Amino acid sequence: MPSEPETPRLAGLGDEAAPGLDGQLAALDALGWDLLEVRTLDGVPIAAVPERDVARAAERIRGAGAGVVAVAAKIGDWSRPATGDFALDLAELDALARRCALLGTRTVRIMSYPSGGLTESEWGRVARARVRELASRARDAGLLLVHENCAGWAGEDAERALDLLAHADSPALRLLFDTGNGVAHGYDAPAMLRALAPHVAHVHIKDAVRTPGGDTAYVPPGEGEAGVRECLGILADHGYCGALSIEPHLHLRPHLLADGADPGRGDPAAFVEYGRRLEDLVRRSWNTEGAR
Template identity: 55%
Template structure:
């Protein structure tokens, strides 16, 4: 893919100090070129990778992966995290553990080429087990995975999503204490509390010191366990409270958009069609403006692009 000679546009508003904006690329489009184009249209230079042409990063053949790293280099795009399927909603704790260890082994070879140490994981559906046995097996598996990640120089980021420790701060902290490894940290998704039925800001306050990465989405509840995803600030995810809390505690890192307005892998929804990149860009612009105008502590850092500040 040839380099685009045109300079990237400036971000509409600069992020707060210490914060970087990025996005999960396949929320914009299946093809990597379109994913990167959407990110760069926002004036950002960072992407989070989950799938390319519908295939998980660990499932790409070596030739395709090599072409991917070339595209990243040519376009000057950094990878901030890899979203794996390890322990996610598709893999119950009663399933084959080798699926996870093999995927992590592949990512351990590929993450150095991508320039990231972060691998998103979850903590397994119960597979029909009782809660005590579910928790026991999760801790056992996550300990082994963390040791494997530690040996490879990677950091597993457990997301507040599917799994034993997905929706409760006490279980997240219990899991971290049990595993007791620098290779297991937390990923906080602002919008997951809406379908799962908890208040996001309250959970974040309990786990804040252990959070290394943030996903941005917002949503309104529609039925038990279901949500309709919205632009930032238009939902019930307490987005302003969550981001303000991070800034008040001088948190530093990446805020990565996961709009879910066109693509929701866990329920098979994919309506990106031709407007996926445009919708992704519109979401990113909405986040920039929302942060600048409605997040406490961010306004003084949010300078319009024409003032010369770039994201």
Template identity: 50%
Template sequence: MPVDTLPLCGIGDEAGASAAVQTGALNELGWPLIELRSVDGTALADLGEAAFADLAGAVHAAGLRVHCVDSRIANWARPVTGDFDDDLRELDVLAERCARLGTRYVRVMSYPNDGLRPGAWRAVVLRRMAALAARAERAGLVLLHENCAGWAGASADRMLQLLRYVDSPALRLVFDTGNGPAYGYRALDLLPALTPWIEHVQIKDAVVEGDEIRYTLPGHGECRVADCLRHLLDRGYTGALSIEPHVKVRPHESATAGDDETRAAFVACGRALEELLGRIRKAAA
């Protein structure tokens, strides 16, 4: 697919807390898609019915389509020893809400360890992920496992083990270009083995400064975002590119900064991605 036809997207709560700010930032960029995670600090699955209806209405009124929703299923806050029913309940809520939002993609992870021996950790993860994928398949959803927290998060080999064990069209991958510094790997090292399974891409970039990670505009860090994009494009990737800047805030981990500040940083990251894609297009011409 030509680089200039890839759909562009962004995780809304990285622009601000409210639905109005989130949709407004995507409209300012002129992009067609939004990725939803939380509104006013509340996770999508925890919104009351009225709040969810307001969110769906705001997305529709803004002329946007929802590409993916980001769940807490198996994520960094839900270790492998946690209550599996929490994840099953969240998936059931999101199945109904995804149908109303017009998306089938749900971002998941694969359970951080919490004192289990390696073999036991692996066994619980595989069993749980297979059950989640079976439930998702019945609901018409696709779970997208992220290269982030959990048993399979930082290893291409483990992600492939997970995919082969589950063996379901309801489990595929989302690849985040900027997670490597936090989890001890280089994105481009994982990417070749995983490319056939990737159905969504999240864009962030970062530099490591001593013991700290500082997130940057796409293409301004050490994550080789342009090389990752070239690799995907050369191999026929046709999915969306969704920014998750982390430049000002990480709203899934803490309260947001002021909406004006976070929205401006979000839009700047979007423009940086457009510029990066423009350079890739020019080099390929």
């Protein structure tokens, strides 16, 4: 009898559960999971948290029997256009290298820069050059950068994402695929994932629908228009066994800060329920071929 395929590890972006580490770890414990993805602690981006505080947080995480699967950086994200100061990203990468060593992870989420008003050709040139330099430095630091299909030059197009990888030409750069971003950014996520799946090293799980007014509303996984079930099937078919990290966005949406809006805050009960929904979807996608 053939053995069941290895299933992905389950994780969550902690600040989607609670601002502080105690609440984040409590939500993880309620799920029975042992992997945390760190973006902020008490509302402070992890790269800006003092190293001594990161060291204390790392001890608390280990003491809870958990580990850190990745950190989510601001490098190249919606707040850092291609016309901005690249030194900010280089400094953040240096800071994260030290903090990742303390946290016991090497995976860092990045994006590829909003245009900032540049022409298409100049935007692409700047984005590719910056990510190539970041990947070079990440390799020297023992880090793995994972580029998310979100804000930036290569965020919404599979060909651009593959071009970005080819231009960087580095084992220190792979892809992060977020299942829900296609709804917000106007592309078909499963179609994009089919082209990118062999290069995906980390996954965010979210789901969403478009509202009658043209906004994006986030919903439990499998209940929206993002094609989460189809994406999980594609990942299973490709033998993906990295982490699936929940990013519900039900109560916290950090990108709203770009417009000066209230981003909300994490909700532990919603986080736990979201995780339970994902567990069921993963069982259906990975256990048997017939379940898909």
